[in-house]
Amino acid sequence: MTEELEESLWSRMPADIRELVLQRLPLEVLYRFRAVCKHWRALPLSPEFCRSVTHPQSKHSYLLGIQPIGLLQTCPIYNPIAKSLSWIDLGFLESRFERFTFERWVNDDDPWGSSEFRGASSDGGLLCVCVRIHESEQDAIFVCNPLTRACNLLPLIEGNTWGMCLGLSIRVENYGHYRVFATKHGKVGNKFEQRLYTYDSVSASWKVVPKCTRFPHDSISGAFCKGIYYALYLEGSHELVLMSYDTDHDAWVDTGVVVPCTSNSRAKLVVSNDRLFCVSYFHQNEHNLYVTISEVNLHTTMVLGISVSEIELPDQSQLFVHSNWDVLGYRNSLIFHTRSVAAFVFDFTTDLPEWRPMNLEPLGNSRSHILLVALTFDLRAAVE
Template sequence: MRKSSTVHLTEVMKPQIWEKFPEDLFENVLARLPIVTIIRFRAVCQQWNNLISSQSFSQFCAQVSQENPCFYTTFGDYDYEAMYDPYMKRWYYPNTLEFSAFPVSSAGGLVYFQYECFNTNLCVCNPMTKSFKKLPNGWIKRWCHLGMTMNGSADYRVLKLGCRKYEIYDSVTKCWSHLGKIPECIKGPGCIISTSISIDNTLYFMHKHQNIVSYDTSTGVWTQHLIQAPLHSSGLTLAVSDGKIMLVGILEENDATFVCIWEALKMTFTLKEVDRKSLLKFHRRPVGLTCVGNKGLLLCCLKSCNMYRMIIYNIATREWLTVQLPFRRKVFKQHLVRATAFQPCLTAMP
């Protein structure tokens, strides 16, 4: 058996057979591979690069449902970026932008970046094609939080949240508008304590009083949702998975430390525990938590002093998988991890 297997692996593909392989069928087959793998094929030769960059191939890819998200991360100084493909269980180092930036939000196949300092510049990018667009400046020059939504026609909106006011960028009109006042119940610096998640046209934020605040970008309506935060929990953050609102946090219970996942049920926002994992190495240490999710996968980044750990939770299989850290150099305890999850897509246009 081993001998026949070896012969199969070293068998030479006959050019007289494969050179006649129909090109339209080739596109159809290639489009069913993970997008990250397809992008790597651009380096094979100029012909493959032209094929993958063609409009017809992009249309094939748009017809194929991509089940796995990608996680885009930056570490410490924002010159160090890495993208994790959970399907291949591999890190990539894409050099997506021509300047230093970190991800703040995402929707569909687009990632929203903040670049330079003092919260002054924003851009939207497709990490797969490396196409990006710098957004014009709006009325709000300094902001606290940002969010992004995308509708079915691939148009997107960006929410810029200041201390007292907010505004919306619309990709259709290509300008900022809807300058409005933030409701009194969520006004003030530090009221919002987590990055945003988006479901359809609605953005969700975690409030410092352990409530969830939402904003509908299509209707302009703000809503505050009361939740009963779990006892002995801390570091609560929001994540999204298959259109469901997930709450992830650190739980101290019976002299043990866990990373715990809850689902906020629709309408009532009642919390239902999904799963938990013991953190033996982090016992009796303050733990910082960042979590992002998409398509049934949650990536949890844990940090305590100079200890880092990344784990992925698969909601469908209820599996916890340790992710090897991508660091190529020494990690300093002051390094921050910023991450977002996006759906790889060749046709998403910023």
């Protein structure tokens, strides 16, 4: 069935037949048809309609730009390969925010901008976001389906005000069952430390993940890959050790994987198309970043060096090198970016992969400070 049907044919078609046709359209086409009328716009909000859709999942993942509170009605959805741009209304989240007052940065010189959102993660059609509550200095974490607008406010971690959320990772186990890992950073006595928490939607509660006793310090980065949560730990000054968390036994397991690193570099675990990468970088000089990509083979525990290269920065990015770059996996590529200033993409499908400049202008201007997340849409992804 094609979307290019003549207007006269649609108008002559009985309403029940039109709805049957809509149920069989690809999700991307169905989403565009939502602009026809209020009834069609409300269809994805109907559980009965969602159960009847033939293609509930989007064919591809997209880059979702999460706007600050007050602008959530116009969050951009971008496909950089097809260079197609659309918009999604996440304003339904604001009704869940009414009981809170959120901390908002107002320093225009801060590259993280005036956004209240401190982190985002997605999996299986669900989006997990964290916002900072000003009056309690607590983090509110929400899990939602952006298409159906189903939304769940998770319990406040430990019910206290300790720490600030540094990172989120969500994993959909099966229908209605998901796990969230949240890393928080706070002060204990006279020193700062990290705590890792995990939320299980079945028990609807958080618990503290035990410290990895092998290391006296906290992990550098964590991510889900193929259903398992992994974390990187620095050993010495030139090696990163990969540990996995056994949820059944509530214990950390040594994977046997060691990733070489450069002292003073920053490192992050990134998943792209079910492949696990370690991306590390350091500021070589005021004009360049030195970036290393290593792929971890979880079956053989081998580490494959993919790329060691320099990225030349645009002038306006040089001030933000040390702390405000991030890396995310998107399809068969990695995207290295700030929230608003610059981005580079490393495409594994090209004959000679290398970091190339990427245009983020479709996602907003240099002052919009959008939080970026890769997301695959699914009408049947459930929030319990």
